[in-house]
Amino acid sequence: MNNVVPVKIQIIAIVLSLGFLAYIGRLIVKGKLREEYSFIWVFGALILILFSFWREGLAVIAKLLGVYAAPNLVFMVAIFGIFIYLLHLSVVVSQLHEKNKKLSQEIALLKNKIEKIISDKTEK
Amino acid sequence: MVKRIAVIVPAYNEEKAIAGVVNEINALDFGNEFKITIIVVNDCSHDRTAEIACRLKCILLDLPVNLGIGGAVQTGFKYAYENKYDFAMQVDGDGQHPPTEIPKLLKHISETNADIVIGSRFINNIGFISTFSRRLGIAFFKYLLRLFCGVTITDSTSGFRIINRKVLAIVSEIYPDDYPEPVSIILFRRNNLKIEEVPVIMCERKGGKSSIKAFTPLYYMLKVSIAVFFTYIRNRNKN
Structure with a gap:
């Protein structure tokens, strides 16, 4: 071996x-x-x-799948996995971006409402 | 009945120009037919834009983080929709859109059945018509949009536009983030809205920077093309 x-x-x-x-x-x-x-x-x-x-695991699996050199299997699986996970993270970031935008807009609108209420009160 | 119009002025670091724009719009006379309210959306400027704007005769929406032009304008659309305005229009805070041209758009949208009226520099080609590379890009979008939605828009990057309540309902929900002008046109067309253009004269900006930075025209073109394509696909089932 x-x-x-x-x-x-x-x-x-x-x-x-x-x-x-x-x-x-x-x-x-x-x-x-x-x-x-x-x-x-x-x-x-x-x-x-x-x-x-x-x-012996790596060699066994590489042989099973017909991969010529065992390290290539490691690279292939790892890079593939990393790509998929990165894509997933990009999706997460996009969702966060969208939520962040909605929240900020809501805050701006609420700030305006609060200021209006305050100024209405002080006028009375 | 008096029609209420929200004039949305997105402002990012516009301390030099903002007061001029707001005062000029307020000075316009629309008679008894229209009632104009200016909504300044401060997109988290780090100069004195907010400070100056809150002393002017306008409503100030103050964003806590910088959202970019699309997100800022959409905040104004949301306000206009919630507060039951009949029309909303966008006038940039940098003085590029002369307020004296506002009545042209207003007149057109109230007299025709158009849902969106865009002020175009390129119908009569007078006034400031931007740089050569920008014009090249606009020509490209003209063909791109003609391909995807079958209408010819001569000035798709113009932010100088007015929309009615039907459009407000849509854009307060969905509006593209950055470079919203060309992309929103396809969104409008997919919702079967009627877009028309009127000739206007624009000025060179008085301060601030274009949302399209000088060194990224290719990125801009690419991003808009992709966005147009996917907006087309996404809204396919509506027709």
Whole structure:
């Protein structure tokens, strides 16, 4: 088995991916990351952990799918996943943009109403 | 019956020009037929625009964050719609649209069955008719809009326009964010509204900056083209 990851790097990978998962957990607990956006990160961290334990995993799956060099599979899956997630984030930003616009307009209209009420009162 | 007209003046850093524009509009005489109210929408200027505007004879809508021209004008449309105005018109705060031309638009929309009346520089080609590159862009939009909605609009980037209540109902809900002028035309056409143009004379801006920055004409053209295309697709089922 010459495709197997050496033990030293395996231990580093396990530690790092567990740490990553713990960090995501901490962000959610502290309310800095909303649950709906955490799914993909938890999922990603779990995959990292899976492959750090399952040493032959990458080679096995690459062979199964007929990918010639195993690292190419990693790049392909990762880039594809990142693109989709980026698109999702753009959608989220667009929604926020729209909501932000509506809120600001509403504030401007309300400010005007309040000032009118105040000036009506002072006239009386 | 007296018709109430909301004159929406979007202003972003227009401290030099705003007072002149508002006072000039207020000085116009419309007789007993029309009652004009000026609505200045301050798009979070960082100069003294708001301070100056609140001392003038106008209604001030003060946006807490900068929304860009589309969002600012839409705030005015929302106000006009909520407060039951019969017509709303847009006059830019930089002095580019001479108030003396307002009656032309007003007369046209009240005497015809048009829903939108646009003041065009390019019917008679007199007054300030912008730079060559801008005119080139406008010519491009003319063909683009003719392709998508089958009407010829000679001055699609003109913000100098008046709309009736039917249009107000639509634009207070949906209005394009940036570069709203050409894109809104396709929105209007998709809603089967009648657009007409009248010749007007425009001036060079007295202060402030164009919402179309000099170094981004290509971006502007591209964005408008994409927006026109998708507005066309989005509203396809309405016809």
